Ligand SMILES: Nc1nc2c(ncn2[C@@H]2O[C@H](COP(=O)(O)OP(=O)(O)OP(=O)(O)O)[C@@H](O)[C@H]2O)c(=O)[nH]1
């Protein structure tokens with residue numbers, strides 16, 4: 560885990576450190592630390608204990624106060640702790656100072672998340688995205704990295720690099736980042752054609768906090784078997800599945816990477832495929848684990864990341880459009896208290912209540928998709944000569960066909976298609992409009 564790649568993760572014994580600031584409560588801080596524990600477990604280390612300090616503000620030099628740091632140091636020495644994890648982003652200066660005092664590996668939440676990402680990344684695209692994020696993170700922290708390595712080497716003759724060496728290393732890192740970004744652009748261009756084709760369908764993108772049940776829900780909705788697990792960040796690569804069994808034209812469901820609190824913005828930005836999945840969606844399903852006490856805060860966190868994404872789109876000259884979003888309250892099977900469901904319904908009348916495990920609410924989601932997709936679909940009748948197999952195949956691919964009458968020479972098809980397909984189809988064949996598909 561962390562920057563100490565030489566050690567076996569099973570041998571890592573971690574102490575977690577958080578700070579409670581005036582705007583926060585002990586309850587929030589505990590939720591944060593519980594989540595940090597889950598992250599540490601996911602990364603494969605063992606949690607020895609936690610330390611929370613109440614402060615009016617964090618210490619610029621060492622994040623926690625001097626006394627607290629001494630306490631941490633004592634525990635490190637007495638309890639066999641070899642890894643200290645801070646539940647917040649440390650500045651490079653803070654991390655360096657704390658590490659030189661404690662003389663064990665010190666990492667922050669960001670580095671932990673990056674570490675999990677790098678273990679989970681499978682596709683070339685995901686691996687490059689994670690590497691860019693890791694290098695961007697490492698760039699201002701090179702000095703700490705060097706100090707860490709020299710301490711590991713015993714400190715003899717390794718007093719860390721001079722300023723000149725650091726400058727050379729920084730330049731190398733920057734070059735590497737540029738190189739990787741180019742490689743990523745190339746991959747993204749390669750998927751451009753596939754993305755363009757996706758626009759032919761109704762695109763539903765599933766977003767939400769990590770572990771909310773996005774992949775399980777996708778599997779339920781589409782009958783597929785995307786990897787789902789009770790670990791955080793199970794999904795790092797977007798998966799798209801097509802569903803035919805829907806009243807209108809075909810629907811594509813895309814599962815995305817989960818969001819989490821204190822996610823550094825540059826990390827989100829490096830997941831370009833996720834950004835595109837969000838901005839190109841016709842409908843976003845925002846999945847929430849309502850069995851968690853902190854679910855309201857998690858809704859806010861996801862909404863913030865989403866609005867960040869849309870801001871980024873409009874800044875880069877893209878079309879800033881509002882993507883319709885529906886809340887999906889998942890894991891309702893875990894709500895023991897009956898009154899809670901009623902209260903949820905009253906407070907969030909627009910939310911769809913689901914359980915990806917029992918299948919509750921799946922029909923409601925499909926009904927909702929029907930309503931949204933109907934808004935831009937048209938009902939058509941086309942007669943195509945049997946000799947024109949190409950047009951028939953095109954139509955069969957993009958449409959939900961309700962009737963086929965085959966005569967000797969032609970086929971008459973009645974179908975629903977996405978409105979944007981009309982001009983394309985009209986170029987190929989004579990189309991009779993049967994009117995806009997009725998709502999409901
Ligand atoms: N009880 C219950 N468990 C669920 C439900 N939906 C998902 N789970 C469980 O929650 C855990 C996380 O599910 P995933 O589908 O992997 O969650 P995710 O949102 O895709 O998570 P990441 O990809 O890690 O961000 C798994 O152990 C699922 O079995 C549900 O409705 N009820």
Ligand SMILES: [Mg+2]
Pocket residue numbers: 773774775786787793794814815
């Ligand atoms: Mg997932």
